[in-house]
Amino acid sequence: MSAIEFASPREPVVAGCLPAPVASGPLPRHRTVGVRVGDVMVGGGAPVVVQSMTNTDTADIDGTVAQVAALARAGSELVRITVDRDEAAAAVPYIKEKLLARGVTAPLVGDFHYIGHKLLADHPACAEALDKYRINPGNVGFKDKKDRQFGAIVELAARHGKAVRIGANWGSLDQELLTHLMDLNAASAAPLDARAVTREAMVQSALLSAARAEEMGLGRDRIILSAKVSAVQELIAVYRMLAQRSDYAIHLGLTEAGMGSKGIVASSAAMGILLQEGIGDTIRVSLTPEPNGDRTVEVKVAQEILQTMGFRTFVPLVAACPGCGRTTSTVFQELARDIQSWISTSMPEWKATYPGVENLNVAVMGCIVNGPGESKHADIGISLPGTGEVPTAPVFIDGKKAATLRGPAIAADFKGMVADYIEKRYGLGAKTAAE
Numbered sequence: 001m002s003a004i005e006f007a008s009p010r011e012p013v014v015a016g017c018l019p020a021p022v023a024s025g026p027l028p029r030h031r032t033v034g035v036r037v038g039d040v041m042v043g044g045g046a047p048v049v050v051q052s053m054t055n056t057d058t059a060d061i062d063g064t065v066a067q068v069a070a071l072a073r074a075g076s077e078l079v080r081i082t083v084d085r086d087e088a089a090a091a092v093p094y095i096k097e098k099l100l101a102r103g104v105t106a107p108l109v110g111d112f113h114y115i116g117h118k119l120l121a122d123h124p125a126c127a128e129a130l131d132k133y134r135i136n137p138g139n140v141g142f143k144d145k146k147d148r149q150f151g152a153i154v155e156l157a158a159r160h161g162k163a164v165r166i167g168a169n170w171g172s173l174d175q176e177l178l179t180h181l182m183d184l185n186a187a188s189a190a191p192l193d194a195r196a197v198t199r200e201a202m203v204q205s206a207l208l209s210a211a212r213a214e215e216m217g218l219g220r221d222r223i224i225l226s227a228k229v230s231a232v233q234e235l236i237a238v239y240r241m242l243a244q245r246s247d248y249a250i251h252l253g254l255t256e257a258g259m260g261s262k263g264i265v266a267s268s269a270a271m272g273i274l275l276q277e278g279i280g281d282t283i284r285v286s287l288t289p290e291p292n293g294d295r296t297v298e299v300k301v302a303q304e305i306l307q308t309m310g311f312r313t314f315v316p317l318v319a320a321c322p323g324c325g326r327t328t329s330t331v332f333q334e335l336a337r338d339i340q341s342w343i344s345t346s347m348p349e350w351k352a353t354y355p356g357v358e359n360l361n362v363a364v365m366g367c368i369v370n371g372p373g374e375s376k377h378a379d380i381g382i383s384l385p386g387t388g389e390v391p392t393a394p395v396f397i398d399g400k401k402a403a404t405l406r407g408p409a410i411a412a413d414f415k416g417m418v419a420d421y422i423e424k425r426y427g428l429g430a431k432t433a434a435e
């Protein structure tokens with residue numbers, strides 16, 4: 001039986017001026033064994049988990065605590081930190097303690113390269129404080145040390161009851177394995193091109209290491225695999241192979257995605273295709289931030305990928321048309337921007353006060369061409385007057401025209417209507433009435 005199983009036929013693509021808000025019905029998922037990381041389930045049919053990574057020096061306890069807390073507040077459900085030397089390993093238990101004191105419970109993942117076996121053995125409090133260890137089979141050790149050092153980490157993970165991510169990476173691929181496969185390929189009757197052999201080496205590196213970890217006593221329910229590449233088509237090919245050949249939980253991510261829109265587009269393109277095929281149990285968007293930039297952007301992008309594809313909901317969606325020559329005033333752009341930022345800043349409070357508010361869909365449209373139609377599809381939508389149109393703005397609630405706004409306070413009036421809608425639909429009164 002194929003490792004890819006579709007729980008139901010694919011949802012049809014909804015055509016229109018705006019993206020479909022949330023697909024209804026079950027979406028196809030590649031079946032994997034669930035792995036518990038702290039109190040977060042990865043794989044096994046659980047919702048796709050958003051994770052991120054700090055870029056602070058882990059030895060800087062306060063700086064790392066602040067960034068982990070910011071990432072967790074932004075919605076990162078797992079946070080990875082670098083553990084590269086004794087000072088960093090020694091800091092980990094204090095970081096965990098301080099986070100818990102601040103009410104931040106996001107599980108911590110330790111990122112180990114080269115000397116992870118030694119750091120985990122020398123710092124048992126670090127091994128205990130972390131919820132998952134990430135190791136790279138390409139640099140866990142070399143030649144005769146490789147198996148021994150890999151085994152030491154696996155043993156420690158089993159002893160402490162922790163999960164392990166075995167993360168192969170194109171840039172630090174197991175060279176012995178790659179050379180072996182290249183030699184075999186060269187001797188074959190129909191040799192493949194070098195890229196195909198490298199893809200095979202990536203997949204084998206992850207799978208052979210996982211099999212070895214299982215032989216050493218680490219349960220399949222403690223193993224997550226990744227095989228990261230920086231080129232979109234290669235990434236898609238490698239993850240398809242990984243999913244076809246195993247049922248380990250999968251961490252999905254494009255490595256070295258890059259800065260700004262380039263990184264966002266490349267990650268969305270690669271992960272979007274794989275997620276649509278049901279591949280990926282947890283995702284990380286590896287964006288390079290601007291110097292001193294906001295690290296939490298990668299969390300927002302990961303959430304938006306999942307939400308726009310209909311896998312999860314995190315924040316209310318504001319659908320806005322792109323605007324065109326029919327919207328020559330700035331009212332439309334300003335209202336779309338104001339509503340979006342008002343929702344973002346209100347969400348921490350709304351989450352507590354209005355359970356389910358993340359499912360809200362708001363539409364802000366620029367003119368009569370698509371405005372009324374698209375506004376009707378949203379929970380609450382406004383169609384602003386385009387250039388030369390009568391200066392009125394119909395508001396639609398649950399598909400029906402509810403009001404027509406006029407005058408200079410259209411934006412404020414619409415905001416008030418959205419607030420009323422949220423109160424009525426998600427507030428205490430709504431719950432009481434439903435009971």
Ligand code: SF4
Binds near residue numbers: 322323326327
């Ligand atoms: S202003 Fe009107 S025509 Fe232009 S993109 Fe928006 S809805 Fe479409």
